[in-house]
Amino acid sequence: MSALITHLKNKQLVWQASQQAQTAAAKIATGVAELDQALNGGFPKQGVVRINSVMGIGELKLCMxxxxxxxxxxxxxxxxxxxxxxxxxxxxxxxxxxxxVFFVANDDKANQLWACEQCLKSGLCHTVLLWQSKLSLTQAKRLQVAAEQGDCLLLLFEYNSVAQPLPISLSMNLSREQDVLHINIAKQRGGWPVSDLTVKHTLNSIRQRYQTVAQPHTKNNIVALHAQR
Known part of the structure; x- marks a missing residue:
């Protein structure tokens, strides 16, 4: 049994209650009191945070x-x-x-993951936003290690009905009913899972908040990154 527990700890799939005090200091408040309490202070300052939801229900606004x-x-x-x-x-x-703010334009999923890992561990980024689905355990572990190495936060947005457990700092599932967000904290490092957390969360026009027509004088920060073989 001890060998199994050690194996799970090495995979970051379990946590010890003694870790809670030291992780509480490394949190960022979300501004939502109920959520911050459930997360023992807020989001982690570094590592991977996965938010699994339907697109456009306020998942990005929650992270602002x-x-x-x-x-x-x-x-x-x-x-x-x-x-x-x-x-x-x-x-x-x-x-x-x-x-x-810089945007990386690349439609290839493998190249996105490569570019994301380079950004995370570079030390030049405070936060990276990534939209991916069905990361493997190996991919998730690499991103988690890179984020810790570069003191960076990766906000990973997934749009799957079922999300597999991953060795990351925080994993949450979101759903929406009118002006209420339903949040299930599937995993958090240094804390317990929390189910059926409901918070008031207003959402203005999704089109207004998420989409815009490019303006002639809008500054675009676009960096094209290509994987090096």
Whole structure:
């Protein structure tokens, strides 16, 4: 039994209660009191946070206070091939410095993962946003290690009905009913799973918040990254 527990600990699939005090100091408040309490202070400052939901129910807006706080160290926010065009006005409304935001345009999933890992471990980024589905255990572990190495936070958005357990810092499932978000915390490092957490969370027009028509004088920060063989 001890060998099994050691194996699970090495895979970061279990945690010890003694770890809770030291991890509580390394959290960022989400601004939602109920969620922060369930997360023992908020999101982790580094590592991988997976949010599994239906697209466009407020999953990105929920993360805006986290991103706003993470940018205080003057590093960069990298957005990896988002499925929709993100509205710069929405970023500005949440005090995100758009001159520190860079978009990586690449439709190949393998190249996205490669570019994401390089950003995470570079030390140049405070946060990376990535949209992927069905990461393998190996892929998730590599991203988790890279994020810890670069003191970076990876916000991973998945749109699957069923999400497999992964060796990451935090995994949450979101659903929506009118102005209420239903949150299930499937896994959190240094804490217990929490089910059926409901929080009030307003959501303005999804089109207004998430999509915009490109303006002639809008500054685009686009970095084309290609995997090196």
């Amino acid at each position: 206070p986290i991103i706003q706080q993470r940018q205080q160290d003057k590093r960069q926010l990298f957005v990896m091939a988002p499925p929709v065009q993100i509205n710069a006005e929405m970023l500005i409304a949440h005090d995100i410095a758009i001159e520190q």
